[in-house]
Structure formats: C-alpha cells, structure tokens
Amino acid sequence: MANTACFIIVGRNDIPIYEAEVGSAAKREDAAQLHQFILHAALDVVQDLAWTTSAMFLKSVDRFNDLVVSVYVTAGHTRLMLLHDSRNEDGIKSFFQEVHELYIKILLNPLYLPGSRITSSHFDTKVRALARKYL
C-alpha cells in the first residue's frame, strides 16, 4: 500500500464532492492542505489535457517533489484525482475504473443531486477498501 495517497472527486463545476486520505502514512497536520493545494493546481493541466485524448485515464498529469497526480476523467467531466507517491500505474488504473463504477451507482440514485457532496458512508467504505487493494 502507498505511503501517501489522497483521493478526491471534483464535479464538473469544479467543486470537490468527495475527499479521502487513503495513505498509510501517519497524518501530518499540514498534509491535508498541501495535498488539496497540489490537486487544485493540477486542475488546470487536466482541463487542457482532457480534450487531447479520448482515453478516460490521463495517467500522471502533474508532480510535486515526489508526489504524483493521476487523473481519470469521466464522460460527464467529473474528475477523479489521486495524489500518490507509488509507481504502480496498473493498480491506479484499476482503482479508478472501480471507483468510476461506484460513482455511477451513486449517480443513479434518484435521491442524489448530481454535483452535490457524496455523503454515502457505503461509498466511503468501498473506496477505502479499493485503495487498500490496489494502491
């Protein structure tokens, strides 16, 4: 499992709708802000890159010291972003694909408003389990 990993989902209107620290490293006070900052900075790169390819998985789009940002863009332009320090591309790809499936299930829930925060605890548990499995 990766030492540091921060996973967020950004809705199409650039609002983060889900966040999770899924790394195994001990939590540092300022780490969460730093991770958010790096991911936020990577959004611009994603915007440019998303239209240059038909693939959903954009691989690593940005880096900061030893941290890498990998991104997966869904058809509805929701971005699944992962900040990590591991080099396991296949695992990350599978992780994104499975989270995408989970996200679709959330989206199909008639009581969920697209673009609003994902509060489902079931989703949270599943994402963390996937992170343990693949990252």
Place this chain on the structure above:
Amino acid sequence: MAPVGPRSGDAIFSSIDRVNAELFTLTYGAIVRQLLTDLEEVEEVNKQLDQMGYNIGIRLIDEFLAKSGVSRCVDFRETAEMIAKVGFKMFLGVTASVSSWDADGTCCSIILEDNPLVDFVELPDTCQGLYYCNVLSGVIRGALEMVSMKTEVTWTRDVLRGDDAYELQVKLLKQVAEEYPYKDDE
C-alpha cells in the same frame, strides 16, 4: 370449492408487455425526487405517494382481473396469496411471500425479498423518514377497496432503513358488502 385460476403469475408475466427495468426504476425515482422538491416535507411525500398508489390501484385491479383470469377468492387468506404470488409477479416481476397471520385471519405480512423499485437507491440523511416504496402500499389498498375490502397497509420492514427485507403489513378492516346505489322499484 377450489377456485380456478393461476397459482403463480409466471405465465401471465411472460405474455404481457414489459418495460426496461432501469427505465422503470429511474422514472419512479424521478417522481419521488420531484415530490421531495415540491412538497419539501418527507411526511407529505409519503402521503402523496400513497395517494398516487391508491389511484393506480383502483384502476390496476381491473387490469389484473381481466388478464389473470382468477375467480372470486373465498377468504382474505386467499386474497393475500393471490396478491403476493400473482399480482406482484404480473406487475413487478417478483414474487412475494405471505406470513405472520394473526389468529382470526385478518392481518398478515407480505414479504418482498427483491424490489425493482429500489435499485440504486440509498436514503440520504435528509430523508430518513421517507417510505420510498409507499406507492406499493397505496396500490394494494386501492385495489382491495375496489373489490370491497377496506384495508390498512403499512410498511413494517424496509431494506433502505437497514432491515433485511421489505415487509408490508396488510390489515383487513372490514369487508364492505356490495350494495347498489339504486333501488329496484325506481
């Protein structure tokens, strides 16, 4: 006398027109979503769903009787079996079971293991009091009222609220005798 009629709805189910399950589920979801937006109060939504179900039920019973070819049920027990085995199969494609009869046979539970209405659904914190499938209880109430049985239908178990099955309690309040609105000599 044993009633003539099917013991299960399989044959009828395979012969009537059907609609894609996801389309059905999402359409129902959209209705509930809209009701929540319009009425704001979860209690009101429950009431409205029940009323909509009632309106469906009083029409659906005719369709049911016409297509299924069942004859008059001798008692309430048989009625409940008929709803669970034939009715649910015909219109929802699932089979329910009947249990928990009380001593005088006027109150029972219809248990659904599988419910196509709730695929994908997860109740958010803001609608905890919602009976998502309340339309079903209305349908049963409406349909039975048209065949002169006043009933009260309530949800006792709901998977969306953390139970392991869907359970509808159907309680027979009274059997209304058929009466004619006119007198013979008029």
